[in-house]
Amino acid sequence: MTRVILLIFSSLMLLGCNSEKQSKTLESQQFRPNVLVILTDQWRAQATGYAGDPNINTPHLDRLASRSVNFKNAVSGMPVCSPFRASLITGQRPLTHGIFMNDVQLDTAAVTFGKIFSKAGYDTGYIGKWHLDGHGRLSLIPPGKRRQGFDFWKANECTHDYNHSVYYENHDPERKIWEGYDTFAQTVAAIDYIVGKKTEEKPFSLILSYGTPHAPYQTAPEAYQKRFHPDSIQLRENVPEDMKEQVKKDLAGYYAHIAALDDMVGKLILNLKETGQLNNTIIVFTSDHGDLLGSHGAYKKQQPYDESVRVPMLWHIPERLGIATGKKDALLNSEDILPTLLALCDIPIPETVEGINYKGYLEDAENIDRAALITCVQPFGQWNRVQYGGREYRGLLTQRYTYARDLNGPWLLFDNEKDPYQMNNLVGNAEYTDLQSELENRLSARLKENGDEFLPGMTYIQEWGYPVDSLGTVPYSE
Incomplete structure (x- = not known):
C-alpha cells in the first residue's frame, strides 16, 4: 500500500512539474x-x-x-x-x-x-x-x-x-x-x-x-x-x-x-x-x-x-x-x-x-558575416555646401574595408583599420590589387543577387515617374 501511495504521489509531482514547465513555456510564447x-x-x-x-x-x-x-x-x-x-x-x-x-x-x-x-x-x-x-x-x-x-x-x-x-x-x-x-x-x-x-x-x-x-x-x-x-x-x-x-x-x-x-x-x-x-x-x-x-x-x-x-x-x-x-x-x-x-x-x-x-x-545561434551594401542613385553635389564630385555609386562595407565604384569603375577603397579617417584612397594601389578585385567581385555578386543593373540615376527617376528640377532633385513645397 505504501508503495502504491508513493507511486501516486510521484506521478502527481511529475504532472505538477510538467504542468509548471508547460505554463512557463506558454507564458514565454505569449510574451x-x-x-x-x-x-x-x-x-x-x-x-x-x-x-x-x-x-x-x-x-x-x-x-x-x-x-x-x-x-x-x-x-x-x-x-x-x-x-x-x-x-x-x-x-x-x-x-x-x-x-x-x-x-x-x-x-x-x-x-x-x-x-x-x-x-x-x-x-x-x-x-x-x-x-x-x-x-x-x-x-x-x-x-x-x-x-x-x-x-x-x-x-x-x-x-x-x-x-x-x-x-x-x-x-x-x-x-x-x-x-x-x-x-x-x-x-x-x-x-x-x-x-x-x-x-x-x-x-x-x-x-x-x-x-x-x-x-x-x-x-x-x-x-x-x-x-x-x-x-x-x-x-x-x-x-x-x-x-x-x-x-x-x-x-x-x-x-x-x-x-x-x-x-x-x-x-x-x-x-x-x-x-x-x-x-x-x-x-x-x-x-x-x-x-x-x-x-x-x-x-x-x-x-x-x-x-x-x-x-x-x-x-x-x-x-x-x-x-x-x-x-x-x-x-x-x-x-x-x-x-x-x-x-x-x-x-x-x-x-x-x-x-x-x-x-x-x-541569440548566438548563428553567425552573420555579410558585407553591407550602400547605394546612391542621385548625384549628390546638391546635398553638400562644397561640390565634391557628386556621383552615383554602389559600395560595400565590411568590418574592415569600404569599397565603392561609380559608373566609370572603382572609385574608393579604404582600410578603415589602418586609416580610420579614410584619407588614403587605395584604388589603383598595386599592393591592394587582389583586395580591390575581391571586393569588386563581391559587390558585383550582390548587385546581381538584388537585380540591380547599376544604371544612371536618371533612369530610375524616369522609371518611377518622379518630377525633378535641374539639379535632379524633386522640388518640394511647404
Whole structure:
C-alpha cells in the first residue's frame, strides 16, 4: 500500500512539474514586448560618449548602451532621410520600395511596420518627422492609407524649424505647433502615449522620430548651446584647414542638439522604469544617416564615408528573451531592423521583406558575416555646401574595408583599420590589387543577387515617374 501511495504521489509531482514547465513555456510564447523605436535625424555614429567622441558627454545613452546590444558597425544603406525611413518601415531596399530620394510618396499599398504590428494586435503610434508622403513638407497627411497603418498620430511630413514646428494630431485636420523646442514636446507626447498604454492589454509599438540633430545647428535651447564653445571643439583629422573655423561653430550647435536629445532619452527610459514597462519593452535607438560636418570637405550625407553612412544602433531587449548585451560586429543595415523586430516579437515576417532577421545572431545561434551594401542613385553635389564630385555609386562595407565604384569603375577603397579617417584612397594601389578585385567581385555578386543593373540615376527617376528640377532633385513645397 505504501508503495502504491508513493507511486501516486510521484506521478502527481511529475504532472505538477510538467504542468509548471508547460505554463512557463506558454507564458514565454505569449510574451509580447512593447516596441519603442527612437529615430534621430543625421546623428553620425561617432558622436556619442560611448563611441569615444571627446566633444560630447551622453550619460543616458552611455547607460543605455551598457544595457543593450550595440551594433557598432550599423549602416544606413542609402544615407538620405526618406530612403532610410522607407527601408525601416518596409524592410526593403530603396530600389525595391522606390524611395531612393527625398520628397516622394511611399506606395500606400506597401506592407509596412504599422500595418504588420496592427494586424498582430499591437497599438501603433508615430510621433515626429515622417518624410514619406511627398505632398508638401508642412501639409496634412490625412488619416488612412497615407499614414501606412499607424493608429496614433502626432506627426509632420518634414520641418527643421525646431522652435516653431508644425504637426497634425490624429483625426484633427488643424495645423498645430509644438510648444517650444519640438524635441522636448515630442518626448512629452511619447511619454503620455506610453503612460496611456500601461493598463491596456494590447502591447504598443511606437516610432518617436526626432528632427534633431540635423541642421540648422544653432537652434537648440540656449542652456545647451552654452555647454559647447567652438574653440573647445576637437575636429576629426579629415576636415580641411580652410573649413575648420566654420565646422567648429557648426559642431558646437550639433552637439548642443545631441546633449538635449540625450536628456530626452533619459526621460523616456526613466518613465518606462517608473511605469514598470522597461523590462517589457524593446528599445531601438538609431538615426537615418550621419553628417559629414566638414569631413572630406563636405557637409550633410549621401557620400560613402563613415561620417555619412555609419549610424548609432542600440537594441535594449527584455531579459526574458535571453539575449546577452554587448558589442556586436555584424553590419546591420537599414532593411534589417524590421525583420529583426518582428522575429523578437514572434510576429511572422512577410514575404515582401528583404532584410536579414538577426534574431538568431543575437541569440548566438548563428553567425552573420555579410558585407553591407550602400547605394546612391542621385548625384549628390546638391546635398553638400562644397561640390565634391557628386556621383552615383554602389559600395560595400565590411568590418574592415569600404569599397565603392561609380559608373566609370572603382572609385574608393579604404582600410578603415589602418586609416580610420579614410584619407588614403587605395584604388589603383598595386599592393591592394587582389583586395580591390575581391571586393569588386563581391559587390558585383550582390548587385546581381538584388537585380540591380547599376544604371544612371536618371533612369530610375524616369522609371518611377518622379518630377525633378535641374539639379535632379524633386522640388518640394511647404
